[in-house]
Amino acid sequence: MSTFFQTRAEIEAHLPTIRPRALKLALETRETIAMTWRICGEKADAPIAELRRCTLEMIASAKKQEQRFQAALDDGLYD
Known part of the structure; x- marks a missing residue:
């Protein structure tokens, strides 16, 4: 889902939320x-590898989004 900021x-309100949301999702994924x-053992190796990759x-992607937003602010695109 894309969000367009006017x-x-x-953007300044959204920027500090990007990394925490990504890290929260990563922790949930780790769990x-x-x-x-624990449930599936070695049978889960391939799906787990794909989940880790994703x-x-x-x-x-979150880091890139954060950098793009910060660059847009630094370049004065939203002044």
Whole structure:
């Protein structure tokens, strides 16, 4: 889901929430992986690997989004 911001204030309000939301999701994913491993054992190796890969991509995407928003603010695009 994409969010489009119209004002500098909207971006400034959103920017500090990006990393905490990504980290919260990563922690929830870690708990899911641990529970899945306990229940399914080695049969869960492939799905767990995919879940880890997706989680790392999500964290990288959040960092990029944070950088893009900060760059837009620094460049004065929302002044």
